[in-house]
Amino acid sequence: MSKRILMIVTSHDRLGNTDKKTGFWLEELAAPYRTFVEAGAQVDIASPKGGKAPADPGSAEQATDDVRWFLANAEASKKLESTLRLADIAPSNYDAYFLVGGHGVMWDLAVNEQSATLLGSAFDQGKVVAAVCHGPGGLVNVRTGDGKPLVQGRRVTGFSDEEEKAVKLETVVPFLLETRLRELGGRYERGAMWSSFAVRDGKLVTGQNPQSSALVARETLAALG
Numbered sequence: 001m002s003k004r005i006l007m008i009v010t011s012h013d014r015l016g017n018t019d020k021k022t023g024f025w026l027e028e029l030a031a032p033y034r035t036f037v038e039a040g041a042q043v044d045i046a047s048p049k050g051g052k053a054p055a056d057p058g059s060a061e062q063a064t065d066d067v068r069w070f071l072a073n074a075e076a077s078k079k080l081e082s083t084l085r086l087a088d089i090a091p092s093n094y095d096a097y098f099l100v101g102g103h104g105v106m107w108d109l110a111v112n113e114q115s116a117t118l119l120g121s122a123f124d125q126g127k128v129v130a131a132v133c134h135g136p137g138g139l140v141n142v143r144t145g146d147g148k149p150l151v152q153g154r155r156v157t158g159f160s161d162e163e164e165k166a167v168k169l170e171t172v173v174p175f176l177l178e179t180r181l182r183e184l185g186g187r188y189e190r191g192a193m194w195s196s197f198a199v200r201d202g203k204l205v206t207g208q209n210p211q212s213s214a215l216v217a218r219e220t221l222a223a224l225g
Helices: 026-038 057-061 065-072 074-081 113-124 135-139 161-166 177-183 210-224
Strands: 004-008 042-047 096-099 128-132 198-201 204-207
Touching: 004 026, 026 042, 026 057, 026 065, 026 074, 026 210, 042 074, 065 074, 096 113, 096 135, 096 210, 113 128, 113 135, 128 135, 128 210, 135 177, 135 204, 161 177, 198 210, 204 210
Parallel strands: 004 042, 004 096, 096 128, 128 204
Antiparallel strands: 198 204
16 A cells, blocks of 8 residues: 555643643554554654644553554654644645544644644545544534535544543533534444444544544545555
């Protein structure tokens, strides 16, 4: 596969107005990154601010085989230390755009105009747009060329309201992702809490939680054909 994939991570490192650290979730970057490169894709990493992106400390404490592989991979680690700036990316640059989850997404990618414009234009050009866990939070302000929300009328999933309540952050996040996706007209689907679950609706691929990371990556590759 000679496809180019851009993985997008948050630059936000705080849970709202609290002093608790957050960021992107390492498994949701590591598992898809590994899946993509082992399939022969060229993968880059970008963030709203560019430069070093913040990983949620909790995700480092729960390191999986994929996370350990990623952190031991010099090329991958270098890309994470110096992420590209979203403002410098053109929709035609990549074949697929993958939004990595983590609570930080809810405060920056969810309202980032550059990201919304990039993803909307990319989707209109026939590119694959994928997201996992809180990554679909970065889709809530994305609109297609007809002015409609990208998720409207499409099968979609993301971190469920039940899972948000289970981690006791339902009153900290600026909105509940499942609820917002439904409000936008998304045909929200989900599996059991903490189970691997992903849906693919044409060129839109979404996954429910960290456990869905590798599955979303495989569905992304399938959408790329």
